Amino acid sequence: MSTRMNTQTIDTSARRVPALGGFNPTMLGIELRRMLRNRRTVIFTLIMPVVLYLIIGTNDTYGTDRAGSGNVSAYILISMAAYGAVLAATSGGAMVASERALGWSRQLRLTPLSPIAYIATKAIVALAFGGLSVAAVNVAGKLNGKAEMSTHVWIEAALIAWLGSVVFGAFGLFMGYLLPSENVMQVLGPVLAGLAALGGLWFPIDASSTMGHISALTPIYGLAQLSRWPLYGGAPHLAWVLNLVVWLAIFVGGAAWRMSKDTARV
Amino acid sequence: MTSSTAETLEPGARRSDPAVSLVGVTKDFGQVHAVRGIDLEIGTGEIVAFLGPNGAGKTTTIDMVLGLSRPTSGDVRVLGLEPRQAIARGLVSAVMQTGGLLKDVTVRETVQYTASLFASAQSVDEVLRRAGIADLADRKVGKCSGGEQQRLRFAMALLPDPALLLLDEPTTGMDVEGRRAFWSAIRADAERGRTVLFATHYLEEADQYADRIVLVRKGRVVADGSGAQIKGLASGRTVRATVTRPDTDALAAIPGVDTVDVRGEAVIVHAKDSDAVARYLLNQTDARDLEIAAKGIEEAFLSLTGDDDEPEGALA
Numbered sequence: 282m283s284t285r286m287n288t289q290t291i292d293t294s295a296r297r298v299p300a301l302g303g304f305n306p307t308m309l310g311i312e313l314r315r316m317l318r319n320r321r322t323v324i325f326t327l328i329m330p331v332v333l334y335l336i337i338g339t340n341d342t343y344g345t346d347r348a349g350s351g352n353v354s355a356y357i358l359i360s361m362a363a364y365g366a367v368l369a370a371t372s373g374g375a376m377v378a379s380e381r382a383l384g385w386s387r388q389l390r391l392t393p394l395s396p397i398a399y400i401a402t403k404a405i406v407a408l409a410f411g412g413l414s415v416a417a418v419n420v421a422g423k424l425n426g427k428a429e430m431s432t433h434v435w436i437e438a439a440l441i442a443w444l445g446s447v448v449f450g451a452f453g454l455f456m457g458y459l460l461p462s463e464n465v466m467q468v469l470g471p472v473l474a475g476l477a478a479l480g481g482l483w484f485p486i487d488a489s490s491t492m493g494h495i496s497a498l499t500p501i502y503g504l505a506q507l508s509r510w511p512l513y514g515g516a517p518h519l520a521w522v523l524n525l526v527v528w529l530a531i532f533v534g535g536a537a538w539r540m541s542k543d544t545a546r547v
Numbered sequence: 548m549t550s551s552t553a554e555t556l557e558p559g560a561r562r563s564d565p566a567v568s569l570v571g572v573t574k575d576f577g578q579v580h581a582v583r584g585i586d587l588e589i590g591t592g593e594i595v596a597f598l599g600p601n602g603a604g605k606t607t608t609i610d611m612v613l614g615l616s617r618p619t620s621g622d623v624r625v626l627g628l629e630p631r632q633a634i635a636r637g638l639v640s641a642v643m644q645t646g647g648l649l650k651d652v653t654v655r656e657t658v659q660y661t662a663s664l665f666a667s668a669q670s671v672d673e674v675l676r677r678a679g680i681a682d683l684a685d686r687k688v689g690k691c692s693g694g695e696q697q698r699l700r701f702a703m704a705l706l707p708d709p710a711l712l713l714l715d716e717p718t719t720g721m722d723v724e725g726r727r728a729f730w731s732a733i734r735a736d737a738e739r740g741r742t743v744l745f746a747t748h749y750l751e752e753a754d755q756y757a758d759r760i761v762l763v764r765k766g767r768v769v770a771d772g773s774g775a776q777i778k779g780l781a782s783g784r785t786v787r788a789t790v791t792r793p794d795t796d797a798l799a800a801i802p803g804v805d806t807v808d809v810r811g812e813a814v815i816v817h818a819k820d821s822d823a824v825a826r827y828l829l830n831q832t833d834a835r836d837l838e839i840a841a842k843g844i845e846e847a848f849l850s851l852t853g854d855d856d857e858p859e860g861a862l863a
Contacts, residue, residue: 296636297666307663311656318651384647390615391643391704392664393635 302395304402312376312406322372325470326414330365331421334358339427349513351430356512358422359438360482363508365414366446367477367501371469373407374453374536378465381457381543396540400454407450408443415443430512437511445504445525449473451532452500458539476501500528564627566591566711566742567612572621573766574607581607582618583766589744591626591710594737596753597746598777599763605746606644608763609715612744613641626710637665637707642700644715650689654680654699657688661703668706678702679732694725701732712736714745718752730756754778784821784841788834790814801827 299305316322338357348356380386389399419439422428430438456469477483480501486493496502503524510517567589574582582604589595597605610616611623614630625633633639648657658675662668675681678698683691691699697717704712714733718726734756737743747753753760754774762770762777770777783805793814798807803820814834818824821839828834 296638298635299664299666303664305663308660311652311660314656315649315651380647380649383649385649386647387615387643388647388700388703389664391613391634391641392661393637393666394664 299393302398303393304398308394309402309405312402313409316373316376316406316410322410322466325466326365326369326372326410327417330361330368330414330418333364334361334418334422335425337361338422339425344427344429349509351434351512352428354422354428355430355434356509358418358428359442359508359512360505362415362418362422362439363442363445363501363504364477364482365418366411366442367449367473367504368470369410369414370407370446370448370450371453371456371473372466373410374403374450374455375457375465375469376406377403377454377457378461379463381461382463386543400536400540403454404447404450407453408447411446411450412443415439415446434511438508441511442504442508445507448500448504448525448529448532451529451536455532455535455539458536458543473501477505481505497524500524500532503528564624565589566593566626567744568622568624569608569612570622572608572611572618572623574604574611574616575619581766582611584621585763585766585768587761587768587771589742591742592740594743594756594758595745596757596760597744597763598748598750598753598760599746600748602765603763604766605748605763606715607766609641609643609713609744609746612713613639633711637667638709639711639713640704640707640709641713641715642697642704642717644717644719648688648696648699650687653685653687654691655684657699658702658706662706665707669708674702674705677705677732677736679728692725694721694729697721697725697729698732701729705736709741711742711744714743716746716748718747718749726752750777783817783819784839786814786816786818786821786824786828786837786839788814788828788837790828790832790834793832798824798827 334357338354338361343353343357346353377386386399416439419435423435453469456465460468462468476499479496479499480503481496482501482505486496488497497520503521503526506521507517507525510521565588567587569585569587572582572585573580585604585608597608599605607616611618612625612630614623614634623630626638628636628638630639652660655671655675658671662671672681672684675684678701680695680698680702683695683699688696688699701717712733717733718729721729730752733743733745745757754777757774760770760772760774760777761768783803789812791812793809795807795809795814798804798814798816801818801820801823803818803823805817805819808815814828816824825837825839828837
């Protein structure tokens with residue numbers, strides 16, 4: 282089969298399928314650059330949470346009031362980092378919406394890129410952006426100096442907020458497949474602000490109140506509670522973990538369902 | 548490693564597996580029968596035009612060749628492989644009418660991105676040069692004209708050095724100059740022996756650039772032959788006359804008659820033998836105001852692909 286030069290045909294058996302379904306660092310790099318180049322995304326996911334923390338979390342009362350092993354500024358810092366991670370991860374996942382609206386997803390189907398490699402790339406971009414957002418709030422908080430908590434709390438809370446935001450990467454993907462529009466974040470932004478309030482990221486909600494029971498069922502609740510758990514110590518509540526896992530399953534399932542519909546129809 | 552297999556392609560190449568093979572292919576969308584049964588074989592190295600009016604099923608058929616959709620029934624093979632397998636191996640590329648591009652990346656980034664997805668790809672600079680957009684490499688895609696974006700899609704399609712290139716209405720929206728530039732790039736490339744299948748609704752475009760024209764209408768192949776053969780269908784004439792209660796069956800039965808149209812009292816007959824039609828009309832009916840006119844190419848095309856149910860003038 283390995284006839285070379287001047288043979289008249291393309292040896293179809295010599296052609297290979299790319300490794301990992303086409304997943305590769307070049308594509309990942311361009312995707313990350315695209316997101317960093319988008320001014321709206323940068324303002325919305327990297328700058329806004331920092332500004333919110335500096336406005337809400339750094340007054341003198343919060344510097345002296347205690348929350349767990351730290352102060353209230355630390356509590357708000359963790360909340361805003363989690364909020365930023367949620368926004369960034371959702372934006373990353375929701376990129377599929379504009380790509381579908383533009384027809385780029387269809388263009389990609391003319392290449393060997395597998396849907397799983399595509400989703401993996403989007404998930405990594407979403408997580409990378411979530412990480413950047415968490416880092417931005419934490420660095421700003423450290424420089425500002427009002428937040429007080431021990432180093433291991435800083436690190437653990439940041440890690441939990443970042444990794445937990447994968448739930449919202451899946452949420453972004455699901456919504457991206459559900460709402461093919463170029464500006465899906467204009468819809469999701471207010472929705473996330475509402476969910477953040479319900480989930481207890483904006484202000485503490487009394488767990489024994491009716492509001493508290495409702496809050497425990499909403500998707501940001503688990504992430505909010507788990508992110509602040511290092512500040513308070515003790516064992517995490519099962520309800521928090523359950524909330525995170527169940528919503529992750531719902532969003533991943535929803536995204537997979539919409540995606541399979543999508544590839545069947547195109 | 549075969550970093551470039553272009554030199555291994557030669558004009559007129561034949562291999563055991565045809566470039567495209569459609570056997571009894573149909574495609575329904577709910578109640579709509581977009582493709583009603585197409586059998587088609589395209590050998591390697593052919594440049595084939597898929598010619599037909601909008602809604603003839605051209606795009607639906609191309610989508611099936613690309614594995615973007617599955618036929619309702621029948622079998623589609625590309626170089627002997629399932630369409631998706633051929634895509635995964637970089638054996639098939641396409642320039643699609645609707646394939647979108649990201650606006651927020653540059654021309655070069657778009658090509659780099661696409662190149663990274665194949666197991667092996669031509670150099671980015673090489674395909675940009677061949678598509679004639681090397682000087683646009685650093686421009687944002689959103690700032691490129693329609694014709695420039697189309698050449699970008701062509702550059703992307705060249706990356707895997709495909710054995711088969713599909714073009715779906717590739718020059719829609721281009722001006723005359725853009726169209727000419729695009730086709731000269733395609734022609735130059737096809738001389739390397741690539742198989743090219745393009746859909747168009749311009750007879751002129753099909754005649755000028757294809758070795759073979761496959762005429763489709765309402766999801767079926769109605770004619771398949773060289774440009775000259777297809778144009779031969781235009782060799783007939785049109786006979787018009789005013790007739791009271793014309794007998795369309797008798798008219799259609801006259802040898803050489805392609806189509807019979809009745810519009811009120813007017814009868815319009817397309818026929819290769821216009822004399823026989825005229826003789827019948829004048830001798831056996833009350834025909835008056837009879838006119839005989841040569842049938843133009845566009846008219847022949849319309850009569851073959853029109854929306855009525857006259858007999859299909861299929862070639863061998």
